[in-house]
Amino acid sequence: DTSDKRIALSNNYAGNSWRQAMLESWKKVGDQAVSDGVIAAADAFTTSENQATEQAAQIQNMILQGYDAIVVNAASPTALNGAVKEACDAGITVVSFDGIVTEPCAWRIAVDFQEMGRQQVEYLAGRLPEGGNLLEIRGLAGVFVDDEIHAGIAAGVEEYDKFEIVGAVHGDWAQDVAQKAVAGILPSLPDIQGVVTQGGDGYGAAQAIAAAGRDTPIIVMGNRQDEMKWWAEQRDANGYETLSLSIAPGVSTLALWVAQQVLDGAEVPKDLTVPFLKVTQDTLDEALETTPEGSVANVEYSLEDAKAVIADAN
């Protein structure tokens, strides 16, 4: 019975639509769980800047507030280990997701970011058998996710060696920055056949490429509604085809249920993997329909879904 247990969400960043959708899913599912009497509280906390130190302090405050479980989307896989360890030592269940932590006492709901990078190249290889030139738009330098996806892309290019990355820029996961960086590097690049991204930069890249008067290459998208809408428009106009993939913001609700399960005494392995959410040419219209304007394609998890994920892993 977990009806008197309190769970907190420690979130390190709220400045993009993905995080906003993530917080919203948490609130929706969490509030429902509280009113159903499954748990006593599901409070969300956000730091003002994307900083590991600030989040570490936030976790320490949660320890003081006596939460029974802390669900973390971490700014850094390692820099929070000190605070996470302190939480574990205080008897608190810590579940990390999306941005996971390496501290062994915590649970990890990981997305295989490397695989996400690799699959992009794989998809392109399917579309362009004779290979071609790729532009890579990376995220924020020095951050775990950026490094992982990049490694996956690099692995993919090694596997499908007809592809060559002719240019790479850091878009800092911000639309305007990505657009600017792409516009700056484009003039010095040969023709581009594909653009591999980390999610959310597709629209900006498309704009920059169009502004430079070049043909639109295959841009791998990141499930943002504006990207998908642009994709649908292009598809209707000229049969444009591509792939979109990203981690669903609703994974926060999975983490919530996993935490609840752990508190309930269930046997939960420390490492869980969630599949990422893929939108293909076939599911595009469906995805567009269910995604609010300006938001991100999403799936939320129920307790049953969570139990299934746990059972699969066991």
Place this chain on the structure above:
Amino acid sequence: MNGKFRILLPVISLGVLLAAVFYLQPRAMSYFGLNLLFNLAVPIALATIAQMMIIMVNDIDLSVGTFVSFVACVTATFLNDSPLIGVLILGASILTYAALGALIHLRQLPAIVVTLGMSFVWGGLAVLILPSPGGAAPGWIRTLMTVKPPLVPMAIVASVLIAALTHLLIMRSATGTLLRGVGGNTKAVARSGWEIAKLKAGAYGLAGFFGVLSGVCLVGLTTSADANIALRYTLLSIAGVILGGGEFTGGRVSPVGAVLGALTLALAGSFLSFMRLSPDWQIGAQGAILILVLAVRLIFSRKASGQGGAA
């Protein structure tokens, strides 16, 4: 007189905030609670002292945050794997800081631009050292940062030590007085036969030294590093110095105030967590509380100006 007012403000704001935190969360009123509240403030306090050294000579350092991140990366990698090389790198970075101080004076460069440029340089070096987060804290730092002294938690002991030592260094020693003199009236100090370039190099070198301490402590707490770990320290450290009664020009700084200012800022974040605001407004509330704490200055500056008059 003025000095007393200067120190009163940070003391009171810290006191009030601490009382509010204790009221909201009585559990904080314990050895364990105080340690949790304050241990992450120790590296902030050190970074604030570093910033203060620069503000003391009328400059401002926009690279503190990236520098501390850089040091953290070095600490979690070189200092852990091959201590000698690690120490050499950190030593060289302090020398770099000192050299910048001399360069800024000799070529009459605006410090804010040079440090802005350096913030890119330190950030770039950090990314090169640790392209993705990781590394490990050397055992001795970890031990030092998690030691549990009797009665008073380590965070408090460390803060008191930092405040006392830097107070002796800056406010009492002959060299510290000279450095503050540079901030007060550079021309007069130069006229008296002192080499300003050397003094500025000294002040910057001290800033580098405390920046290194900050980065090392930070890794001791977090157990690992990443290239963006302390970016926020730049603005936090400036706010800490001001909150501690320092001023941007004129060499008016207070080390004790700076440490208290850093603790206050750290506590402000905790206070907000305990308030349980809606996530929409949590970020804004951080701004609001900064405003609130600084607005207290108003009362004191009114008093102080009533005293000093237009003299």
Place this chain on the structure above:
Amino acid sequence: MKPDSPSGSPAPAPLVSLSDVRMQFGAVRALDGVSLTISPGECVGLIGHNGAGKSTAVNVINGGLTPTGGTVGYRLADGSSASGAAGARAAGIRSVFQELSLCPNLTVAENLRIPQHDLKGWGWRRRATRRIAQALDQIFPGHRIEPGMVVGDLTLAERQMVEIATGFAEASAPAKLVILDEPTSSLDASIARQLLDHVRGFCARGGAVIFISHMLGEVFEVATRIDVMKDGRIIDSRPTSGFTQQGLIDAMGHVASQEAVTAVRENAEERIGEEVLATSEGLSARSGEIVGLAGLAGHGQAEALSRFFMSRSGTMRQASRPEVVFVAGDRGRDGVMPLWSILKNLTLTHLPSLTQKSLVDSIAEKTLGADWKARIGIRTGDMNNPILSLSGGNQQKVLFARALASTAPIVVMDDPMRGVDVGTKREAYEMIRREAASGRTFLWYSTETEEVCQCDRVFVYRNGEISAELTGDQINEENILAASFEMQEHAA
């Protein structure tokens, strides 16, 4: 040691000797072949018009500036000779600069650390406190300065006192020659007297002093020898007894008639009109009136003036026809825009009247500048030169012009004649009189009793309050002094 021995006995070896020193700042020749020697026991009065090169000479003597031609040599205590800034320090040469050079963020005692390099190690604060307290007690008995006070909290006069005391304070290399560049410019008469007494005693004990002042009376009182500078050259040098006041003025090259110094206070009846201001503190003035603020320095006169000014000028609305204008005395703090040219500094207050559709009419601005350059004789080749290239007194003239160029009916002056030479002062008095006759009101704070005595009405301040209001024949040095010291008795 012997007291002043003018010529008779063989002069002791000189402490410092300059021979044919030249100093060029770009096109400006500040020093043009200066030769002089100063021996122990001498008190040299150095006088000259604004921009004559006095401050430059000081900076050459103390090693702060390396001359572009000629040599400067010092004699050390052991009889050897030296040169350069370090040599000057070792030879015991100390300077008290025209522009204050204390660190306002340090305490009085801590400030001693700046010039005295040996103050370090354990107990340096105690030693510094003792040295500065001793010097202050010795020079200014009865002063109210604590060594632990922060300099920024002191009044201008007190800061000047600290600076002077620093010049004479005990140190590892004892003071042999102290250069005082306009030391009394912000001191009131009684403190200035203490300083003069000290200087005389110091020289009698074998020390040497260079005393720069525009107050000839003071110079006559302390100097054993007077050197007159003009346009970068020493044009006359004689024992004090060889000069008369008028002779000196003539030597400096200003042709100003004697009666110019006589009171401004004439034809008062026709000049003075309606009351134009009355503050709650009791300050009042009528149009065309010249109102003086007197009392010991630092007793609230400057504050009263700036309060009045602030209350009559907005920070939120544009004042195209300002009601009051301000002439600053503390140039660095209250007046000068250091990055700007002389012209821009001069026109600042009047500028709103020189704009068309809020664009500055640069031709009108130039004309105004040229006009005032001629009117008050700003010594510069080009009004586009930076203001800081002017000598102190000339900067002061620019600030004067800034205020008078506007049309404001009330002019507030905070000891505006600080560091202005005799000739210019006379011209300024003349100007004030003329402006008053045309209906302008002046609120004039001065540390010179002579100046205050020219006013139509005088408010004497003590401890931040008005202790007496003197009018007409009541205005004389005796009454002012009395009101400065005793609160109740003289309040008419």
Place this chain on the structure above:
Amino acid sequence: MNTLSQSLSTTWRRPWFWAYVASMAAFAATLLLTEGRGGGELLSAAFTFAAFSAIVGIGQMFIITLGPGNVDLSIPATMTLAGTLSLKFMGGDASLILPGLAVALGVGFGAGVFNYLLIRLLRIPPIIATLSASFIYQSIAIWSNRGLRIKPPQALSDFATGATLGIPNVALVGIAIAVLAWFILERSLYGRWISAIGQNMRAARLSGIPVQLMFASTFIGAAVLAGLTGYLLASFSGGAALNMGAEYLLISIAVVVIGGSSIAGGNSNVPGIWGGALLMFLIVSMLNSYGLGAGVRLIMTGVIIITIVAAAAGKEGSR
């Protein structure tokens, strides 16, 4: 005519000269790689993106001119808030383009007033006042739209991404604002007054300058420019994002100082802003084009900034 040739011959001594030299060097270095191809493309991109930096940079410059410690750290948040609210208001409706602009400028105005009041009434140092205020603006932006990206009206988007006579429209806006700013700074009473305030605030007050009016109008003006930039940037990039403008915090300061304005206040110049803005874009493009990693790129950016400032200071010093 005389003054023209005079100013030409002293051009190289101007503080902004080195920003342009460095920009051209970066441009040439990039073209070297492509053997001259894509020059026009790069230039047009440079002018487009530099325009955003230049507009916020001009606002920041006026603030910096007010003297040490005066800076606006709320520019990114103001941009975000103005972009978010105005795009939400327009909701893609082309008839609301001008009212939408008014909303954006109004947001800027409000932010400027709020910043100024914090500084004036609570006497909080500008650096911290604007930082704190920026958190509040960010919260309002989150609360009002929860990060949803709403598309700009097509006509507006076409304008923002389009060009007139080969010059990007946003660059034209940026240049017009720069010319206006130059006039204000160099020729107007306002420019003279803020320069005086920057040099010596107390003396400025005692010279009869309406100091607070100047402070208020400068902070408000800068925020209005930030609002305008937010509106343009959001229209340009297809919608406002919560993290848009984050990089303009450093850039707005960097373009001011690289452009040769004295950071100590009182001495500013407008041409340098554009030089600095072009440089900031071209450096990154050059380093990206040469395929340098993020680490090296950051280091080079820093080194170049310092070198330019050192070069400009050397020339100024020898005057």
